[in-house]
Amino acid sequence: MNKLVITALFTLPFLLASGEANIDPAAGIAPLTGADFYDRGRPNTDQVELGRLLFFDKILSGNRNISCATCHHPTLGTSDGLALPLGEGATGLGPDRRVPADAPVAGRVPRNSPALYFLGATEQARLFHDGRVAKDPNENWASGFWSPAREQLPAGLDNVLAVQAMFPVQSAVEMAGQKGENDIATAAALNRLAGRDGVWELLAERLRQIPEYVARFRGVYAHIDTAEDISFVDAANAIAAFEVDAFRGYDSPFDDYLRSRDHRALTLDARRGMNLFYGRANCASCHSGQFQTDNEFHAIAMPQIGPGKNDGWDQSYWQATGFMARLEDHGRARETLRPEDRYAFRTPSLRNVELTAPYGHSGAYTTLEAVIRHHADPVASFNNWRPAAAQLVAVDHVVETTATGSQLRYKPVNPGRLGDYRKRDTWVMQTAALREQILNANELEPVELSDGDINDLTAFLRALTDPVHRDAAHLVPERVPSGLPVDD
Ligand code: HEC
Ligand code: HEC
Structure with a gap:
């Protein structure tokens, strides 16, 4: 008897009970245990x-x-609930974080936390x-x-x-x-x-x-x-x-499923989503294994926003505004120095992903649905992306650097130049040459997904949430040894 027939025989009772013509799509994934850490x-x-x-x-x-x-x-x-973090100097937590007038910051942090x-x-x-x-x-x-x-x-x-x-x-x-x-x-x-x-x-x-x-x-x-x-x-x-x-x-519905292999651990939507994820939608070709990541780097045409990492040679922002900055982020190529790794970023784990918005290395997508839709048709999604989607908090009090190294100094950005300063947030997405580079690097194949499929994939990703993390306030200490205030 060949392997396929054996599998079919074993799956038969499961089929009859559930009416779903399915072989366990996550068969190769072992349940997590302490030994994995x-x-x-x-x-x-x-x-x-x-x-x-x-x-x-x-x-x-x-x-x-x-x-x-x-x-x-x-x-x-x-x-931090922000597309791009506001670091030291800013006050408040999460979406309420702001830059006070008396503590200008050196700009946004260039990547999503x-x-x-x-x-x-x-x-x-x-x-x-x-x-x-x-x-x-x-x-x-x-x-x-x-x-x-x-x-x-x-x-x-x-x-x-x-x-x-x-x-x-x-x-x-x-x-x-x-x-x-x-x-x-x-x-x-x-x-x-x-x-x-x-x-x-x-x-x-x-x-x-x-x-x-x-x-x-x-x-x-x-x-x-x-x-x-x-x-x-x-x-x-x-x-x-x-x-x-x-x-x-590891007590998400998906973990329950991995331990029991009982399809009732997942809702019907999540089950259909799981079949898509490990099947036709091809998500698992990158989001593989116990943590839904291959731990590799891929260019998938994610929109880039914010100050970037000073990569590349494009000086259009500098020429237009007088601010000496290059706004690209070349991702993995910064480490390997290989041109073919440009715009590749690490495949993120998708566990608890419903709790971690915004999404992508620069936080350009606010909802799970939007980032899944991006995967269905990366080029169209990139082209349809509009700056308003990013929900960046205003940064009105900033310093700029003059010189570098031992000569490094900071001076406040003149209020009259703030408009030009702010253009950096979406410059890459508004510059044809840079857009083309990101699109040319894309390696993600489009896949046809209906609205129902997107709904099911979202349901599956929600099934990766361990309920213990939904309310993790117990991890916040009441006080710390320095006596300084604690964010809560
Ligand atoms: C101002 C916001 C900010 C603060 C404060 C901060 N981080 Fe981060 N953290 C980030 C950002 C942004 C990244 C991603 C940077 C990158 O990939 O280039 C990151 C990355 C990480 C990562 C790697 C995550 C991964 O998936 O690879 C860990 C771990 C981490 N931070 C822990 C810490 C610890 C520990 C501290 C305190 C010592 C800290 N962070 C302070 C913003 C912050
Ligand atoms: C070619 C590899 C690849 C495939 C296939 C793929 N992804 Fe991704 N995915 C990535 C990479 C890489 C990122 C991060 C990209 C970045 O930040 O620039 C990502 C990001 C995500 C994110 C955002 C996570 C976060 O924390 O920001 C979600 C959600 C996601 N993928 C879901 C899916 C789904 C659902 C599918 C199938 C429809 C899929 N992916 C297929 C590589 C892939």
């Missing part, structure tokens, strides 16, 4: 609690005004939209990891999540602040990360001054005896332990 799902609870406090503590930002949680809040799907769900799975080996943090296969650096800090990255970091936690603190626009405002911002502007007067040591020194942190670090790490022994690597490992532990959970 770092610490085999059994973390050190004291380390997790220390990490939770650090994650919410604004003490880690140069001007003591923003924490990791501000952009990755558990009640906002571990993101990704959700942090399931990043503690050992298979999630490359972080950031372009994968610039990863295990270093060639062991070029003592740290064992590939990262923007190259040889400055210290040894002793537990995993890629811990490596990642070394970076937001040295980003001027995210957490450090502008050169001259505080010692951390100044060190960051000079790319002094490691060493006695580097960013990480300055932050460790702040933690050493807070007795509650000293006690907690001593309680977690055998190598810490006195305050002097604390390093930022210990803080990063604790933050990672918190992220691993807090941002997983």
